[in-house]
Amino acid sequence: MIDPATRATSGGGAARVGAIVAVVALGFAGFAWSDTVLRGGIAWLAFLWFVLSGWGFLVVRAARVDDPDGGLRALWGACGYLAVAGWMLALGMLTRPVVLVLIAAGVAGFAWRELTTPVASWHRARTAARSLRANQGLATIVVVLSAIALLHVLGAVSALDRNPWDDDVAYTPFVKRLLDTGNLIEPFSFRRLGAYGGQTVLQALAGARGSLANVHLIDKGLCFVVALSLLVGYARRLRTQHLWTILVVLVLVLLPDTSINTASYWSGAALLIGLYRTVALERWSLVGLVGAAACTLRQNYIALTILFVGIALLSQLTAEARASSWRESWRAQRRTWFVCAGIALVVIVPYWIAAYRSNGTFLFPYMQGTWNANVSLRATAPTWTDELQFFVWCLIETQPLVILPPLFAVIVFTKDTRRTRPLIALLVANAVVLALMAHSFVGSDANHLWRYAFAGAVTLLAVFALEVGAADDTPVKLVPLGTWVLLASLLLQLTVGSGALAKRYAQMFGDLREASLIDRHGDPGVQAERARYAALQAALPTGVRVAVMLDDPAYLDFRRNQIFNLDTPGYASLRPGMPAFEGPEAVRRYLIERGIRYVAFVRSDVSRYFYRRPFWIWRIFNDAEIFQVMSAYTIDAIDTFASLATTTTVLHDRDGLVALDLGEAAPTEASVDAPHVDRRAAYVRALADREQLHDAWSLNTRDNILFEDGLTGLVFLDDRAGEPAWYEVLHPPGKEPVRGKAARWLYRRAHLRVRGDRDMRLVLRGTLNMAVIHTRPRLDVSLDGQLLASVVADEHGAFVIDVVVPRAVLTHGWSDLYLVFNSISEPQKEVRDLRAARLENVEWEPK
Amino acid sequence: MIPLGTLRASAILALAIAAPWLSLLPLPGLGALVAATITLIAAFHGYGLLIATALRRNVAPALAVQWGIALTIALGGLLISVGAYRLPAQTILVYTGAALHSLLLAAQFSRRAEPVAECLRHGTLRYSIVPSVLVIAVGALHILGAVGDFGARPFDDDGNHLAQLQRLIDTGTLGDAIGFPRTSQLGGQLTLGALANVVGGPAFLRMVDSGLGFTLVLWLAISRIRPRDPSTALCSVLLVIVAAALPFVTPDPAPRWIAAGLVLALFATVQDHAEGAIREVLPISLIAGALTALRLELAPVAVVGVMAAWALRDRAEFRASRRFLVLVLVPVATLLPFVFVRIAARSEAGDALALLVPRRSGFLPLGVVTGTGVVAAMLTRRMTDRLLAWLVFAIVVGVTAIVTQLVGLRPYSIAFLAPIVIGAGLAVVTRHLRAQPTSSIARPGTAMLVFALLACVVTFQGRDASGRVRWSRRYTELISGVEIARTVRVDSSTTIYARLMQHVPAGEAVGVWVLQPESLDYAAHRIFDLRSPRVAALRGRATTASSTLTAVIGRLPVRFLLIEIDHHGPAERRQTLFGRLWCDAAPADPLCLDELERLAQGDVVATEANVRLVALRSGR
Structure with missing residues (x-):
């Protein structure tokens, strides 16, 4: 930070103007090369960095705070842009010309700063270069890290592949719509329902130059650079030891890419890191700005932001109350709370308006809006053990950071002496949000959850490592064992993260080649x-x-x-x-x-x-x-x-x-009696029958039967070939393709859940592979602990259960149906992975 | 006015006194299982407290529980030797232990409440909270998940545990040297399993080791570390995480974690004895005997523990006192009842057993172990920390004894390297952390670095392992087990076997080959379980009358066979060209049947489903 009192201007005026001209030239290059991917994309990305920095200076002036390092300034700038753009969006005016005006405002901000700051940008760059020259070892490392980061950015600029499920059908069209019409009114869009549109507003910065080809320029390019800059700036402020800074940067640049589309990933990480730094600085007006901006990117950031900021404010209040009293503390602090909340509202309200105009809700799923209430995003009737299972799975299989479990333990025993305790606040916020997401995502898999949790997890790891490695007067105190665990974790992460590097860089260079070819010849x-x-x-x-x-x-x-x-x-x-x-x-x-x-x-x-x-x-x-x-x-x-x-x-x-x-005259309405969910179930059954997949349908979860555990997914078998013996490896392929027989492999114990409101007929058909099992086991079928039927497979291994379950037994919702073989395993074999029995048909119909 | 800390401590203690009796209430589902587990732990604690009270020593609850486990194994052995270890005796044993727990705690209420109140006042208890909560959470998952685990194999290396459990309940003793030869285990684990069965039913047998044993060893380790500051608290938490992540699955009810806990308790007690905190050696001897009664593979470690206890105190004082006698004779006294029962069973089936049990390979293993032990002793003689030296010695001797098959038989005995390494390793770690002042733990050092690296690597290994040892898979399966634990398992085979056995005169000897021998009534008949790996290996061999399987059955005093037909013979025959040509067309042809199936073709007394009762024609 520059002490305004010095005001010793350094650097000539011509150089400053030259810097401004260079930035403007970058913008023009990106604009002029709008048909190119690589040249135009790189120029535009660099240009946008300065635009955000300019916006950041405008925010600094408006908030009357000290001018921070480049990373934090750019982040504040992004939030300032989001805040202003949000009102344009709410009014339906955020078209391409308006976005370009906002970009121009950023350039103006940059120019203003460049002309008035005591230390010009070029002078800073020269000073940094000199200090690096004085330390050859550090210079080498910095150069190498910068090169890796640059490669990452180039890869983001040149990557043309989009996710066809999300980007092609929704996210990229959102950007196009925004630039064309200035609004995001999409009442039929599922993806518009679940987000406020901040990410689209950011993406519009890239699309404003006239090309939507660089879909990853903003998130994996610009926001990645902002995130790294934030961390480097924080490390310098804390005087973190070089080892820790290098490790953190290395971990981030080598992180496996687990994002699957252009939704918020690095943008969330950048905003959360910026939010953390802003909270640590106790600039509460800007906390409101940054926090609200983060909420516009993804819905799960809302809870994380509110919890993090709320706990930090509460910690501050508590610290103050210890010295005086609660009443006095609140009196002293309430203006902070109101300012923070007020500015946050100013930023978020236009996005609420835009969301309400589009989908009739700004608080999905609590307000449903245009959502189809007959659809659920969760598995049917999950039990508490299902939720616990999913939660534990996610706690263990963390992605892409593999070392989170021991790190959580280390952070728990870390002492944060700052009165806001931001580190502990972030840990608690992440933990609570993780639990909430596990509750919401049950039925999905751990990878999806960690895509959403990426920003919070990366922020926590990065700031923690930098604070631990800071100078001796760091406010974060950690015992030596914890420091060693953190160091070992980072090294392990590097080892794991580097595993797929070769493939990733091969892909990246392929993208670069394609992009440069498109630049020359078009696409x-x-x-x-x-x-x-x-x-x-x-x-x-x-x-x-x-x-x-x-x-x-x-x-x-x-x-x-x-x-x-x-x-x-x-x-x-x-x-x-x-x-x-x-x-x-x-x-x-x-x-x-x-x-x-x-x-x-x-x-x-x-x-x-x-x-x-x-x-x-x-x-x-x-x-x-x-x-x-x-x-x-x-x-x-x-x-x-x-x-x-x-x-x-x-x-x-x-x-x-x-x-x-479709014509003008609407057809007359035909009456539909059945409830929507029943119609859907009947439709799926009829579809399966039409496709001659009734058996496959019978082996699938539906409205009154759930396949819980103890079974594999659906497989299709060649019925002509007979059962393979233990010594047979392959069956020779037939001359023509044959429709396979649907089946699910069973383990020794299979668990289904059923429900019904009348007498139900249960039919189970299956086969045991006698060539490997060497026995004819008994199959016991029980419902809620009561034996329904017990059969022994016949000499060919086939078994059939056909029983009627009276209504009286099915009165309390879902019932547990267990299929247990009294033997299916060999002592030396994997008892849970033996494909020796299969289920071929399950009927659960009213009698 | 009573201080708040004292009130809280009193409430905690009162809860501990009342908790074991919750299992008498009609609690639903998982609540009943949790209450039953608490009763079992309290029973062990009660017996441990009894020993501590007799020795007039204060002992941490976690260590007292391990002492209690050792004592119950010893008491169980005595009862088994006189044929009295039936369900009523087991029940009395459990509830007597629980009563001792409550009564002794109540009698020592103020003495026990004061240290707890002191911790609450000074705020040091807060460093125990996170590790304790973690142990309880992980332990509850392991315990309840193991109860519902259906992964138990039909039989293990040395006898069907579930069947032996039923035998204990029905007859009060062990027998059947064919189905349960006890070449590597004497039955110590079964005495514990029987007590678990009293409170929670047969499913609790699976819980004893992988659930309860796992939880108790963690509890003991943390109790030894004594979390009193951020460093020790963090160590404790990391220990729990590493233990949870360890890519290690126990596929059967054999004692691994119980053994690890007893190994840790053995050396913890030796340490306390060496430091003068405990003068008497009775607990050490009991644990040594219990370890050997669990598995013979653990005998070398038990012997080293006893030697360490002798070596680390003033020998002159030692020899002169009765402590030396206790140290030597108590382990022997613990083992003798089990040995006696084993000999009695073997004498009943000695001729048949001689055909099945392989001979050992002479004195070479003993020589190797002795030589390795001497080398280890020479290398560690200059270590200043003598207990650490003995621990290293114990690991070396224990591992060598198993690898050379001095004790146990490979490959089954290899599994018992883990409890030795884990138990002794935990003893090393906890000793280091327990003894050091806080300031030295707070300084960075090599030990800390190694521990941190190991913690991260093991955690990652567990996360990244493939198959059933993968951390997430083990835990999701445990949670599936919790779901199953809520549902009673229904088994229809009990009635089938019972109806067929009605045709056998009471007290008659019967050979059985059935899939669920635990469903038989061992009180009504003398049962020899043929479905063991050694007998199974004989099926499918030559068809002459002098075949080993026929000879084995011929040498047993059995007049009936109860066989669950599994078509093993035809399946074996199909592996040959002749078999595939002939047996596919005529699977019932005598040429296509194995020895057991041929016997099953004999004088069929009764048949139901695929189970058949046959009278042997040898006409004894």
């Missing part, structure tokens, strides 16, 4: 896609509303038509909700009544990824429950639009892209 694939979508849209009248179900809606012109993107059909829609499983006419009526007369969709046999019907058929029988439900809606939508294409006016049908005119 013919993109040009062809643009032309296809342009032809599709040209068939639609200008200005009309159109519902789209397309692979790449980002190629559409959102200014020309009012577009409603069905990114996950059935999950979100305007009230009273888009009909599902009621036939195409019901959907046609619904859309017409909402003024949506036109539809554009991609045919299933041409869709790149998201709308391939056979894929969703596979998913219904092979994926987690949440995706099985999603499959039902998606298949229904695919079939509905395909059917409508035969009954309504086709405006365009080329290359698999179809545009329809």
